[in-house]
Amino acid sequence: AQSVTQLGSHVSVSEGALVLLRCNYSSSVPPYLFWYVQYPNQGLQLLLKYTTGATLVKGINGFEAEFKKSETSFHLTKPSAHMSDAAEYFCAVSFTGGGNKLTFGTGTQLKVEL
Amino acid sequence: DTEVTQTPKHLVMGMTNKKSLKCEQHMGHRAMYWYKQKAKKPPELMFVYSYEKLSINESVPSRFSPECPNSSLLNLHLHALQPEDSALYLCASSQGDNYQETQYFGPGTRLLVL
Numbered sequence: 652a653q654s655v656t657q658l659g660s661h662v663s664v665s666e667g668a669l670v671l672l673r674c675n676y677s678s679s680v681p682p683y684l685f686w687y688v689q690y691p692n693q694g695l696q697l698l699l700k701y702t703t704g705a706t707l708v709k710g711i712n713g714f715e716a717e718f719k720k721s722e723t724s725f726h727l728t729k730p731s732a733h734m735s736d737a738a739e740y741f742c743a744v745s746f747t748g749g750g751n752k753l754t755f756g757t758g759t760q761l762k763v764e765l
Numbered sequence: 766d767t768e769v770t771q772t773p774k775h776l777v778m779g780m781t782n783k784k785s786l787k788c789e790q791h792m793g794h795r796a797m798y799w800y801k802q803k804a805k806k807p808p809e810l811m812f813v814y815s816y817e818k819l820s821i822n823e824s825v826p827s828r829f830s831p832e833c834p835n836s837s838l839l840n841l842h843l844h845a846l847q848p849e850d851s852a853l854y855l856c857a858s859s860q861g862d863n864y865q866e867t868q869y870f871g872p873g874t875r876l877l878v879l
Contacts, residue, residue: 683864687870692875693872694872702865745864745865750820750864751861751863752813758806
């Protein structure tokens, strides 16, 4: 069965530091991978999406993620954290045979400190 | 424009009330979704409409009744809810109904059942 694991339910970084949010997936078929961000009391906003082709995906707000098939990972990074990045981040996967259903990870709460 | 709108933003209802949540998109998307999200948890899929037909019902209790009057509108009718149904209800839409599509989320309706 396909699944998504986000390591670390809470991550805390200093402003200006590197942000690294981890996502590993399990899929017997090539997946499509997504990162969404959710600010307090808001809906989910798409940060970036991996389909096929280039393994380094650039998204909005300076975020990027690298698809590593050998490690079944799709970690999200940002070189320099900003206070406005504090939010909940969800990794999600869809796959052929799964229809249009998204399987979400449990989420990572990012805290940015001065 | 990737906007999905939802009304109302907040809703308080008693267990005997009947209310409806509304979702609208004007992106020409042909798949629309209802999710339920509890605090600190990922969204849980409830229903999917593809080309105005109900394609997925994730064993949701009958006190939740979805309706898709046309390709731009999605309603969720609520009746005799329980306090445990209090949650953020998110609507999403995608261009088509296959696994390659990106789902775009609305801001949600925060529901409190007393």
